[in-house]
Amino acid sequence: MRPTVHDIANEAGVSLATVDRVLNGRPGVRRQTVEKVEGAVRRLGYVRDVAAANLAKRRVYPLVFIVPAGPNSFMRNLEREIRAASERSPVERTMIRIETVPPFDPQAIVAALSRLDPETVAGVAVVATDTAEVRAAAERFIEAGVPLVTLVSDLPGSRRSHFCGIDNRAAGRTAAGLIGRFAAGQAGKVLVVAGSLTLSDHIDRASGFADVLASEFPDLEIMGPVETNDDGAMVRKAVAGALEHQPDIVAIYNLGAGNRGLIEALSGREGHQPRVVAHELTAHSHQALKNGLFDAIINQDCGHEVRSAIRVLKARADGLDPVKAQERIRIDVFMKDNLP
Amino acid sequence: MRPTVHDIANEAGVSLATVDRVLNGRPGVRRQTVEKVEGAVRRLGYVRDVAAANLAKRRVYPLVFIVPAGPNSFMRNLEREIRAASERSPVERTMIRIETVPPFDPQAIVAALSRLDPETVAGVAVVATDTAEVRAAAERFIEAGVPLVTLVSDLPGSRRSHFCGIDNRAAGRTAAGLIGRFAAGQAGKVLVVAGSLTLSDHIDRASGFADVLASEFPDLEIMGPVETNDDGAMVRKAVAGALEHQPDIVAIYNLGAGNRGLIEALSGREGHQPRVVAHELTAHSHQALKNGLFDAIINQDCGHEVRSAIRVLKARADGLDPVKAQERIRIDVFMKDNLP
DNA sequence: CAATTCTTGAGGTACGTAAATCAAAAACAA
DNA sequence: TTGTTTTTGATTTACGTACCTCAAGAATTG
Structure with a gap:
């Protein structure tokens, strides 16, 4: 059986309340005690049960996707996939909002990012134009501890959490x-x-x-x-x-x-x-x-990219690392002979 | 907010206990009442919160993977990926067992399947040799309501839940x-x-x-x-x-x-x-x-295949449909120029 | 009709975690 | 020393579901 917070409390010789304070970064715990708890966590290999935690927290993940508008078939398909993913929202506890912005317009992306309050958002996915202003606007979320992933097109210089796209x-x-x-x-x-x-x-x-x-x-x-x-x-x-x-x-x-x-x-x-x-x-x-x-x-399968973005943002919002190998998006090669 | 069992009870005008009996297929409910509850479920679009249910049930998913032994690099890699996936077991509530069987030996697969008790297993994934005996052995699990997926190589004639592999x-x-x-x-x-x-x-x-x-x-x-x-x-x-x-x-x-x-x-x-x-x-x-x-x-990326198999088996074990598009395994084409 | 079976309701406990309150204990300052 | 602040413990409620018991009501049987 995997260890619970109770086991941690026992092992560390402290109360449940203190364990809770440490695990959730609440104040009012001596450094010494923090270390006792962290030691117990390490010794027992405790991992928070995210499902139970989300249940208790009534957690939902408000996510925002920023995608270019316009007639580009690929982008419209991408948007369709985002909508499809947001239909599974009740099960996945997500609340997905799509912001479309004029294509090839870095300013529009910056504006869209600026309109967002990092406080009320659990994660952002953006089809990025690679300019300094966009990187700066993205940086604001990263500073605020809000995970941000790039979708389809990356921001190479930035500290985005992840790039959901092909190599x-x-x-x-x-x-x-x-x-x-x-x-x-x-x-x-x-x-x-x-x-x-x-x-x-x-x-x-x-x-x-x-x-x-x-x-x-x-x-x-x-x-x-x-x-x-x-x-x-x-x-x-x-x-x-x-x-x-x-x-x-x-x-x-x-x-x-x-x-x-x-x-x-x-x-x-x-x-x-x-x-x-x-x-x-x-x-x-x-x-x-x-x-x-x-x-x-x-x-590139944009359905995969969207689902990957959601998984990564959720994981990061919970302070977890996504499964790296799972999130690599593959390059498909289609010829007349292997059309789906 | 998504509806809960309480909402269903209200909507259907019955008690929580009755809703529970209907949702979990327990006996002792009149057909009429069953229909009232099912109507409410449909009207409110209720979906069971799998996380909460699993928490209450202390659910674990005992899964068995049957893979050929031998020096085949691909199969050894597959096995490695299964082990890697089972390291995430505590988080995913899985308990993965790997059974290796002599390669190219349908009898060995049949024997391995026969050793398994459908009662104690939540799902089976098998790298199948396509013969009538293997199909019959697989059928036993399907009959017993235990989801079975084929991995890498399919059983075309059978009623397996899913084929986790490429086209x-x-x-x-x-x-x-x-x-x-x-x-x-x-x-x-x-x-x-x-x-x-x-x-x-x-x-x-x-x-x-x-x-x-x-x-x-x-x-x-x-x-x-x-x-x-x-x-x-x-x-x-x-x-x-x-x-x-x-x-x-x-x-x-x-x-x-x-x-x-x-x-x-x-x-x-x-x-x-x-x-x-x-x-x-x-x-x-x-x-x-x-x-x-x-x-x-x-x-074919066998890491993907393994993770897909696990997702499908878990979903099916919970009576849910997997996300179809997500589970399609892609065909990778590598040339000297795009080696990972 | 009573006796019996079937159906339903009410209520509780549990899962693992979050979050809160209140009191007690410990540490620190004056 | 006393008073104050900081730290800790004990306890409770809640999340949504599962599963259990007990009793009461309804329907069916003879």
Whole structure:
């Protein structure tokens, strides 16, 4: 049987009330006594029964998710997953609020964070734009002891509790490994299309991609990355223009959103098509994989990311460490052959 | 606030004791009254607070994992993950027992299952060999209301609660997609090496692979599958022999274990190497990826599988449905570029 | 009708923890 | 020393559920 607070009281030779004071950081206990209790905790290997504690505390976890608005399919899917997760709220004792903010606007994220009172929030998850102001706004929560996780896109310089997303350098490297092997000895250019280089996920993908291409596939040369703000129309224009003027483009890597534009630019064409690797499995990219326009899609399961964020925030709010291995989000590779 | 048993009693106009009798299926309640209570439950959307219930019941979940013994790295890793999970037992109220059985021996699985008393077990996870006897032995638990999940390899015909593993047809199809694209227009043979065709995972991989190769890459012809019982020495012999006598082997797909033998067979060779796709990231396959002997590894994260099995078994033991999307195990594709 | 069985209610205790009160004891200062 | 403050103990209630007992009421049987 695992030890209880009563066992701790016995072992330490103090009363239950004192154990409670120590365990919950309440004042009025001599340093000496604190150490007696902590010793007993260590000796018996006591771990607080979180379920019982939550029951007694009538604990709920008010969580806030900050996600970009706009037509981006991936983000809308993310929002859907957050709503789905919040439907399990009664069971999980969470109370989830979603704040949508204009995309690509660091100020909007800062404003949203500023509106939140760290006192009334148990945890924050934010799809971050990587700027100094955003990092500072995030830091305020961390200072106040409120766990904050980044979702999908990280804040590399900050002390956020956790990053709930894929390893984007590895994703970029994977894309390069695939394109390099698919191109199989051909020489030529690879067009790289990005959303915004203020997003750490896009930066990481681009740099991982460039690394592997340079070191392993020297016959392939990178064009770009072209910045499109994840806007379909801009993607279409950039790709169509490049394909027209550069006949030696053998492959395209779209590491941002706006796959719709990419599909449009490709679908009207005649002759040999470039190999295409893109990100995020949505209705459009699914279709493009199926009809052979895309060769592979690198995907992150945003349902997993959302659930992971919730688990991490809850654990951190209880002062526990999350199970690290469990919270690593995997990079999915989809081809026409293994579509779900 | 979510409703409690007290609210149900009020709403239904009965006493707490009666609500308790209905909710826990105790006898001595008129059908009419049962319906009143069930109506109230539905109207108020009552969900039992599992944490509080477990506290009151002093519930623990005695779980049994049945895994094959032997030198197979993947299985040893699986066992390690089960042990790691059982270290969190005090928090999760689980009590995990591991039964190792001789590999490729359906009788041994049947015997292990027979030794278990459904009365004293809250759930069973088994790495199954797909035979009628094993299915029958599993059925005994399902009949007794004890949840049983299959781990890594499924029992397709059975009524197991859940399969904690990857979609192996999709894995086989992915392998074919990769090999087909890597071979890029070459014609020739693809050697397929399997462990045992009594394992449903191997069957599924082989058939998924064959499907895609036939439909999308007609220039590639399958040799095999060769059955090796996941024995490294046999794999080595089979591969070395094939490579010697069939000069037009352009690729190898090892869908079973025994990568060590495959590496041995490949590493001494001169000249152009075949493209290689194998399964499971272990120390050996990691190394082989790194030095270019393997092109890609399809992996399943057995830590995820174990944790998923535990979640599903616990949920089912409480009469709850697991979160489906959460329990889908993903197919990882590793190349030299995105090794963890 | 009474005797019997079935059904329901009322109330209590327990699980492990949180949080509070009040009194007693100990430590400290003047 | 006395008075004051700090520290500790003892005890209680609560969280939501499970499970138990005992008694009373309702329905059924002969």
